[in-house]
Amino acid sequence: MPDLTPHEIRVRTRPYPATPNGITPTARRTADLGLGVLSLSARAFRGAIDQFLPDPAAGDPRNPSAVRQLGRAATGVALVAEQHALDAAEAIEHLTQASWDLARRVPILRDALVGVDASIARWSDRGDIEQLRRETAVTDFVAQLLPAIFDTLLERVDFGAIVARVPLAQIVGAIDLGAVVEQVDLDAVLAQVDVDALLRQVDVDALLERIDVDGLLARIDVDGLMSRIDLDALLGRVELGPIVADVLDDVDIGGIVRESTGSISGDAVDGARLTAMRLDTFVGRVADRVLLRGRTDRNPVDVTDDDAAPPDPADGPP
Amino acid sequence: MSRTIRNERAEALQGGRAGFVSRVTADAIDFLVVQVIYFTMLIGVAVIRFLITRRTFSVVAPDVWLTVIAQWTIVVLYLGSSWSSTGRTIGKSVLGLRVSGLGGVPLGPVRAFTRAVFCASFYPTLLWILVSRRNAALHDAVLRTEVLYDWHSTPTIHLTDQLTTDR
Numbered sequence: 054m055p056d057l058t059p060h061e062i063r064v065r066t067r068p069y070p071a072t073p074n075g076i077t078p079t080a081r082r083t084a085d086l087g088l089g090v091l092s093l094s095a096r097a098f099r100g101a102i103d104q105f106l107p108d109p110a111a112g113d114p115r116n117p118s119a120v121r122q123l124g125r126a127a128t129g130v131a132l133v134a135e136q137h138a139l140d141a142a143e144a145i146e147h148l149t150q151a152s153w154d155l156a157r158r159v160p161i162l163r164d165a166l167v168g169v170d171a172s173i174a175r176w177s178d179r180g181d182i183e184q185l186r187r188e189t190a191v192t193d194f195v196a197q198l199l200p201a202i203f204d205t206l207l208e209r210v211d212f213g214a215i216v217a218r219v220p221l222a223q224i225v226g227a228i229d230l231g232a233v234v235e236q237v238d239l240d241a242v243l244a245q246v247d248v249d250a251l252l253r254q255v256d257v258d259a260l261l262e263r264i265d266v267d268g269l270l271a272r273i274d275v276d277g278l279m280s281r282i283d284l285d286a287l288l289g290r291v292e293l294g295p296i297v298a299d300v301l302d303d304v305d306i307g308g309i310v311r312e313s314t315g316s317i318s319g320d321a322v323d324g325a326r327l328t329a330m331r332l333d334t335f336v337g338r339v340a341d342r343v344l345l346r347g348r349t350d351r352n353p354v355d356v357t358d359d360d361a362a363p364p365d366p367a368d369g370p371p
Numbered sequence: 372m373s374r375t376i377r378n379e380r381a382e383a384l385q386g387g388r389a390g391f392v393s394r395v396t397a398d399a400i401d402f403l404v405v406q407v408i409y410f411t412m413l414i415g416v417a418v419i420r421f422l423i424t425r426r427t428f429s430v431v432a433p434d435v436w437l438t439v440i441a442q443w444t445i446v447v448l449y450l451g452s453s454w455s456s457t458g459r460t461i462g463k464s465v466l467g468l469r470v471s472g473l474g475g476v477p478l479g480p481v482r483a484f485t486r487a488v489f490c491a492s493f494y495p496t497l498l499w500i501l502v503s504r505r506n507a508a509l510h511d512a513v514l515r516t517e518v519l520y521d522w523h524s525t526p527t528i529h530l531t532d533q534l535t536t537d538r
Contacts, residue, residue, distance in 0.1 A: 330520065351504065
């Protein structure tokens with residue numbers, strides 16, 4: 054859109070950096086919006102009058118009368134004045150804020166302003182709370198009022214009469230369903246359907262409970278089915294090699310062999326040691342007999358109570 | 372590494388004094404180990420000689436006195452170092468035995484090497500086990516040492532002393 058406003062008469066705005074969270078920027082936006090609404094309303098009103106009550110004596114709209122021109126000029130002056138007033142207000146707000154910030158940095162003033170700050174904050178909070186209370190009350194009021202209004206409206210509306218006035222048959226007759234269906238790209242629609250999400254919503258258990266499995270099975274001719282299956286061809290298509298390799302990868306045969314042989318060799322060593330222990334006791338007893346002395350405490354614990362132990366030398370000659 | 376002993380009697384005997392058969396068997400295994408060390412050394416010497424002289428590879432058979440001295444030295448070093456460190460030689464760890472001072476205390480290097488010299492010089496003193504009332508060889512009696520059943524790697528409580536004091 055071309056820039057229609059001549060540069061030299063464009064209103065200069067925002068001479069100062071906008072005060073953060075200040076009043077003037079809000080006021081400027083509100084004024085802009087309000088004036089825009091007013092202007093649009095006036096234009097719409099004038100357009101409506103021109104359309105519905107046309108003036109037979111109207112001249113060329115590009116050549117307005119002097120008074121009309123004056124009105125437009127007055128609007129321009131007023132708008133520029135408004136902008137300048139807002140600029141001044143913004144400057145004052147900016148100056149106030151700057152002085153306030155400066156005062157907060159001056160040692161003695163700073164201490165005095167702490168109290169003022171606290172007081173302002175307290176009253177601001179108070180105001181916020183009070184406003185919130187009123188807003189809540191209004192919201193409650195509206196929440197109760199709206200259903201009541203709608204109820205009253207619905208009671209008075211005769212829906213039967215409204216529906217009766219709708220020419221449904223004509224509407225349906227006018228719709229060429231075939232043409233509509235032809236225009237629908239079913240593939241694209243199906244591509245957008247999330248089948249997984251749909252299936253997640255299906256209660257498979259409930260579905261299966263409704264199925265008469267016995268009845269279904271009774272209707273299946275298993276023998277006929279089996280006779281139609283070519284097992285040899287099926288097995289021929291199965292690659293056993295990779296399957297066996299996968300299984301062997303999962304089974305740690307080396308570990309099993311190590312564990313079992315380790316356990317077996319451990320048992321063998323233990324057995325040999327135990328035999329040596331029993332022979333120790335046996336030889337010790339024999340020596341004691343030969344030396345013609347009773348039981349000695351060569352070892353505090355004996356293993357001779359074991360049935361598999363070597364025979365006691367007292368039972369017979371060694 | 373500690374291992375589980377599945378036999379209850381063997382478990383009960385842990386820490387007891389080992390008898391003649393176990394100790395002689397362990398010594399027999401150690402004798403084999405010493406022979407392996409000795410012949411490995413002979414072969415090593417032969418390899419080095421071959422590498423230096425580049426003549427035919429031949430293992431020299433040393434004189435008998437040299438063999439005796441060499442084997443005696445190997446036995447002393449092997450037994451002494453084993454007993455002063457873990458208390459076990461290869462043969463003793465196969466049979467599950469451990470050499471210790473009275474009460475199961477580990478042997479110091481001096482006592483271990485003295486015992487090794489004793490064993491290497493007067494091996495038949497082992498026969499004293501048969502005479503001793505507490506399964507002690509002559510060198511055990513002199514050096515106040517004993518050989519215990521100890522299938523665990525970690526030293527066990529000295530069962531013999533405990534039970535003797537109980538009686």
